[in-house]
Amino acid sequence: MYTPTSSHRTLRRGIAAGFALLALAGVLTACGGDDVTADKDRSTTTTTAKPSSGGATNPTGGVARTSWKLASPADGTDPTLDFAPEGIVSGSTGCNRFNGTWTEDGDSLKIALGPMTQMACTSDAATQQEKSIIDSLGKVASAEQTATTLVLKDSDGKELLTYDAVTGDLQGTSWKVNGVNTGNAVETSALTEALTLDFGTEGSVTGFGGCNNFRGSYTLEGGVISFSEFASTEMSCEPDVMELEDKYLAALAAASVVERSGNTLNLRDDKGATQVAATLAG
Known part of the structure; x- marks a missing residue:
């Protein structure tokens, strides 16, 4: 040290x-x-x-210490999702940064959002994307995770958001x-x-x-x-x-x-x- x-x-x-x-x-x-x-x-x-090479998949399993970027984002945006240890989640909607907490139990995953910056989006597409991300993260009940993708699903198993791994x-x-x-x-x-x-x-x-x-x-x-x-x-x-x-x-x-x-x-x-x-x- x-x-x-x-x-x-x-x-x-x-x-x-x-x-x-x-x-x-x-x-x-x-x-x-x-x-x-x-x-x-x-x-x-x-x-x-x-x-x-560090990958998005935690070698011990689960989402802790993984980073992701939204698949097919709106033009000019780079939405992200980062799972830190101790249940801390952060990321970007492409317009604003947010923080919150996450809990995981097997395939079950829940995300509770906290503070978020309040910048205006630069396009209607980015605004709609932000609304979809925020709404969807609050509905997450489970996750399907591989080395390259993270699919977030609601309680009915419906796909909400798909993210690609950030190396x-x-x-x-x-x-x-x-x-x-x-x-x-x-x-x-x-x-x-x-x-x-x-x-x-x-x-x-x-x-x-x-x-x-x-x-x-x-x-x-x-x-x-x-x-x-x-x-x-x-x-x-x-x-x-x-x-x-x-x-x-x-x-x-x-x-x-x-x-x-x-x-x-x-x-x-x-x-x-x-x-x-x-x-x-x-």
């Missing part, structure tokens, strides 16, 4: 000198006119593990962070917008913490993710930048569940709390 002990984190093991020189150029740009000094790097060896595979994807769990809340600010997360091939992961570049490895199995300890350059930036970087790396270390829905990524801990939120980099 990542545990910072000072602004010059003992977790940072440093990396090769060539990487450090490249990182220095990026840090000078990211920290602008701040007084930035480089500390001596120490080399380390990081074990790389190849991730398996959890992260290989070759790059993300811009827009939220970090700082211990009390998920913080979004100008500082978080500088953070990045990049998943390479063969289980490698790299990123920028606001002041330093870091690298490590990850494993992904059926939506369950685990990061190795991170190796990092050891630059110094303003205290608030350094503090956020500490909390960002700690949040990654705490993450255990991947929820990818379209161009959004949520990394949650085993209690369902969001640790890192990000959007796919253009």
Whole structure:
């Protein structure tokens, strides 16, 4: 587990000198006119593990830790449905985001919707789609789930909504962070917008913490993710930048569940709390 002990984190093991020189150029740009000094790097060896592709089917069965997108959505919309652990459900109608709860017992599934944003839809088709989704989710009594589809049915067995699986595979994807769990809340600010997360091939992961570049490895199995300890350059930036970087790396270390829905990524801990939120980099 990542545990910072000072602004010059003992977790940072440093990396090769060539990487450090490249990182220095990026840090000078990211920290602008701040007084930035480089500390001596120490080399380390990081074990790389190849991730398996995360699918929409929970390896233990059921809908927990699965993500879905509506089959045949209205033009210009991307309705989603995400089942987090501890009975938390969230998603999009294509116009608005919603939250709620879910309960499951065998093939039985019930969804109770809670708060929803109140944005206007951009077309009549999107408006009708939103009404259908909200009405249908409240009638769900059972689900028929495969590795690629989720069919929600009412108490009479009538099909209400059909969703396609959203793969959890992260290989070759790059993300811009827009939220970090700082211990009390998920913080979004100008500082978080500088953070990045990049998943390479063969289980490698790299990123920028606001002041330093870091690298490590990850494993992904059926939506369950685990990061190795991170190796990092050891630059110094303003205290608030350094503090956020500490909390960002700690949040990654705490993450255990991947929820990818379209161009959004949520990394949650085993209690369902969001640790890192990000959007796919253009």
